[in-house]
Amino acid sequence: MSSNNSSSKVISVDEQAFEKAGGQAVDEDGFPVVDETPEFEATVEQETQAKVDANHPDGIADTSEDRIHGVTLEQEERIRAREAELERISAQAEMGTQDGREQRTRDIAAKRSAERRAEFQKRAASVDPWVDPERDDPRAELTQEQLAAVNKQSMRLAEKLDGWSRAAIGRRLGEAIVGGKDLTSAVVGVFEELQTAPGQVVPIGMLEDVNRKEVSIEGTVMQLWESDSPAIQQVGLIEDESGQTKVTVWEKSNQPWIEEGERVRIHGAAKNWYNGRVSVALTGWSTVQFPERGRWWE
Known part of the structure; x- marks a missing residue:
């Protein structure tokens, strides 16, 4: 007994050709249609980096316009770090060329040097009172006649002693005279002292x-x-x-x-x-x- 439950479906020739082509589109003549558009695929390294960036918390949360498009997070961090370094170098260069900065540095160094020298002279004053920086010039205690003789002798000694000024020699002569020496002894003593001082060429x-x-x-x-x-x-x-x-x-x-x-x-x-x-x-x-x-x- 034949069954009447069988169903039939009418399939067109084009559909049959599409099925035979394995699902590929065909033209009106039944030939497969070839798509000449190139297909681009990511490399393994790009896919790996994309997964890392996509799963990074900052990459998921940061959707602002400050992000640099077309680069990975690692590349963006390097770019930002380089920009910050250039800004720091520029700021240092600007600070280094400020007007008067070099002069202020020299003034501070000179002031500290003078303070250290004054402190050293105060300690030395415990041995030689005349080197005390707060003590008056001994030439102020000389008479007018003695001062004139000291100035004359200091000028003469300055021509024989390299590196010693007339003022320094005159002060030494004044110290010797105020200390009780006569002019001749003071001149001989100061000359021998300065002539053999450190740094001087000794006879x-x-x-x-x-x-x-x-x-x-x-x-x-x-x-x-x-x-x-x-x-x-x-x-x-x-x-x-x-x-x-x-x-x-x-x-x-x-x-x-x-x-x-x-x-x-x-x-x-x-x-x-x-x-x-x-x-x-x-x-x-x-x-x-x-x-x-x-x-x-x-």
């Missing part, structure tokens, strides 16, 4: 009276001789108008070679005693100058 004949381990001298190299010690570079005699002394140049001092008959000025020479006589030695801390040696560009 070779006065080296024995200098109570320091380092001295500065100037004179002519009268004689050089060879040394038996490999530690000595040169050894000889140096002389000025006041006397002569032995000078030794150590090999490790890296000093220039000295020639006989040459005038030299030595700063920071080490003072030594040998067989009861004073001598000097050039070390790595010493400096040697040749006042009469011609410069190579001349």
Whole structure:
């Protein structure tokens, strides 16, 4: 017995062709239609970064217009950090070029230096009352005749003593006279004191009276001789108008070679005693100058 429950569906030729093409669209002749539009796909790294950014709390919450479009959060953070760094550098440059800032810095440094010097002089005043910065100039206690003589002698001594002003010499002379010395004794004492002061070129004949381990001298190299010690570079005699002394140049001092008959000025020479006589030695801390040696560009 045949069943009448079967159902039939009429399918058009175009629909049959579409099904045979696997669901792909076909034209009126039944040929598949090819879509020539290129399809762009994200790389694995882009997909991974997109997932990270999408799941980041800031990326989800921040939808303001301040965000930089087209970049990831990591890139945006680097851009913002660079902009902040440039703003900081610009602000520092602007502060550094403010008018008067350099002068104010020098003024502050000079003020602090003066304060430290004044405090040092106050401590030194416990030994020598005349160095007290709050004490009046001793020349104010001199008579008019004494002051005139002090000014005359200070002018004369200033021509012989390098680095000492007339005012400084006059104050020392005033101290000596107020302390009870006559003018002649004061002049001799101040001259010897300042002549052998640190940094001054000491007459070779006065080296024995200098109570320091380092001295500065100037004179002519009268004689050089060879040394038996490999530690000595040169050894000889140096002389000025006041006397002569032995000078030794150590090999490790890296000093220039000295020639006989040459005038030299030595700063920071080490003072030594040998067989009861004073001598000097050039070390790595010493400096040697040749006042009469011609410069190579001349």
